[in-house]
Amino acid sequence: SQQGEEDPQALSIQEGENATMNCSYKTSINNLQWYRQNSGRGLVHLILIRSNEREKHSGRLRVTLDTSKKSSSLLITASRAADTASYFCATASGAGSYQLTFGKGTKLSVIP
Amino acid sequence: EAGVTQFPSHSVIEKGQTVTLRCDPISGHDNLYWYRRVMGKEIKFLLHFVKESKQDESGMPNNRFLAERTGGTYSTLKVQPAELEDSGVYFCASSQRGSYNSPLHFGNGTRLTVT
Numbered sequence: 001s002q003q004g005e006e007d008p009q010a011l012s013i014q015e016g017e018n019a020t021m022n023c024s025y026k027t028s029i030n031n032l033q034w035y036r037q038n039s040g041r042g043l044v045h046l047i048l049i050r051s052n053e054r055e056k057h058s059g060r061l062r063v064t065l066d067t068s069k070k071s072s073s074l075l076i077t078a079s080r081a082a083d084t085a086s087y088f089c090a091t092a093s094g095a096g097s098y099q100l101t102f103g104k105g106t107k108l109s110v111i112p
Numbered sequence: 113e114a115g116v117t118q119f120p121s122h123s124v125i126e127k128g129q130t131v132t133l134r135c136d137p138i139s140g141h142d143n144l145y146w147y148r149r150v151m152g153k154e155i156k157f158l159l160h161f162v163k164e165s166k167q168d169e170s171g172m173p174n175n176r177f178l179a180e181r182t183g184g185t186y187s188t189l190k191v192q193p194a195e196l197e198d199s200g201v202y203f204c205a206s207s208q209r210g211s212y213n214s215p216l217h218f219g220n221g222t223r224l225t226v227t
């Protein structure tokens with residue numbers, strides 16, 4: 001089993017609809033981060049939520065964190081074709097290391 | 113500001129050969145990280161530099177991999193000799209502060225294919 005598993009693996013929606021992606025993890029964390037990757041490009045940081053936070057917003061993005069369930073969700077509202085990308089959650093667990101643990105990602109397709 | 117740049121973008125080599133990947137972090141970023149994604153797997157941490165020092169190299173798979181950051185600026189990751197299972201995309205990232213709460217800035221990656 002993996003730290004930071006996204007669900008679903010793939011999601012296809014119409015432009016204007018909302019997209020929800022979920023992430024589950026297994027160990028305690030300092031924070032959870034969401035990244036986006038467009039095809040052939042690097043990862044772009046979207047939002048970071050700390051372990052003592054429950055919800056965070058950034059533009060059309062809304063992230064929730066439930067540490068009791070060890071899960072997070074990323075909501076993209078009013079999706080656009082440009083939101084088509086892979087989305088990854090990553091956890092920072094501390095313990096003296098700054099390494100992030102990534103999931104396999106959710107591939108989002110927004111159809112114009 | 114210029115982003116994290118990686119060179120080359122693609123590399124195809126034969127098993128047993130040597131390849132060196134380069135990463136130029138964002139200017140002023142003391143923290144530099146290497147990550148790798150092999151086909152169908154998660155993006156995995158390789159190591160973390162603070163300036164020229166290796167802070168954490170727990171993710172380096174074996175001694176065929178050597179990372180350096182002389183002078184605390186750009187970094188290189190050498191694979192010698194390359195094996196088939198080394199194929200994947202190698203990402204470099206940097207951050208201004210070494211903190212759990214510092215987001216990483218990633219380069220576009222180097223796609224390595226070992227044949």
